Amino acid sequence: MELRDIEIFLTLTEELHFGRTAERLHVSQSRVSQSIKQQERRIGGGLFERTSRAVRLTPLGERLRDRLRAGYSEIISGIEEATATARGQAGTLTIGTMATHYQSVEAILDLFRQRHPQCELRLREILPTDPLGPLRAGSVDIGILWLPIREPDLTVGPVLHREELVLAVAAGHPLAGRGSVQLEDLGDHPVVYPEGPIPDYVWEAHTPSTTPAGRPIRRGLGIVTLEEAFRAIARGDVVSPIGSDVASTRQRGDITFLPITDGPVLHYAPVWRGDGENALVRAFVRAATEAQRTT
Structure with missing residues (x-):
């Protein structure tokens, strides 16, 4: 089976439509039909069920798709990598x-x-x-x-890294003496909020707008940079969830970092x-x- 025929087969398993497959691969519809017929003759069984209304994979087609998909991806990746190396890919x-x-x-x-x-x-x-x-x-x-x-x-690509959140509070803050906090505690203290174009739904994953019990979490001081946030936290004006990786590199005497026992985990990609x-x-x-x- 030629590489182009594998590409046609795998594309048709995704589109389940001969016309769309041809359009996506910039070939004629007859080229797609011919390729599939040749593969079916070579294999000795039907790969697709064709009706006037729909195209469906047969059980044999499903097995072939599952076996070919990973291998095809590796082949294409290998070709691209080899090409890049041969060209001394710069930039x-x-x-x-x-x-x-x-x-x-x-x-x-x-x-x-x-x-x-x-x-x-x-x-x-x-x-x-x-x-x-x-x-x-x-x-x-x-x-x-x-x-x-x-x-x-x-x-968006695959998740590369996960990071727990800790709560940053001033060293003299009422929460500072506790070994840990819960998200519900944020309902009692104002938090920093971003003065920037970050989408609300993205910030919500970091600092929720309500506690688990539904109490609103008050916005305190608006900040642009991390250093601005730390200065406001150290003064005791606000508290804020902070990524644990960042907190581990910003240890300072005027701020205490507390584990959030039920806090969200940030997934980076x-x-x-x-x-x-x-x-x-x-x-x-x-x-x-x-x-x-x-x-």
Whole structure:
């Protein structure tokens, strides 16, 4: 079976429509039909059930799809990687992370650098209050952002990192002497809120607007940067959930970090512009996926 025939078969298993398959692959509908008929003759059994209304996979077709899909993906990835290496794939790929989160994806960055030594990898900090702006402005090619991200112009890759939240309070705050807190405690104290274009649903995953019992969590001081948040917290004006990874690198005498026993866990994934996807972006996502398998 030729590689092109495998591509036609797998595409038809997704579209279940000969016309759409032909359009997607930029071939004629008769080319699709001919390819499927040749594969069925070679295999000796039907792969699709065709009626005037629908196209369905047969059990034999389903088994073949499941066996071919992973292998085809590996073949294409291998070809793209070999092509990039042969061309000495050059260029610049800019990765945006929040604060020190680049450390959590260091293994991915190392693997990408090994595979693409001709590519210059740059790191830029993304403000939590404006996580999508640098992507849309083109100053960042891939942002490592916490989920959810539900934007039609952006593509979300696989989860790379998980981070628990802790509560940052002033050293003299009434909560500071406790060993831990619960989300319900946030209903008694004002929290920071972002003065930036971060979507409400994204911030909600970090700092919810209500407690588990339904009490509103009051907004206190608006901030733009993490340092602004820490200054306000240290003064005792507000409290705030903070990622545990960030908290571990910002230990200071005027702020106490408390575990949130029922707090949310942030899931981080690579995010990129759909119209900005290129070979370097795909190579980074492949490196990220493979690095995850080995950890």
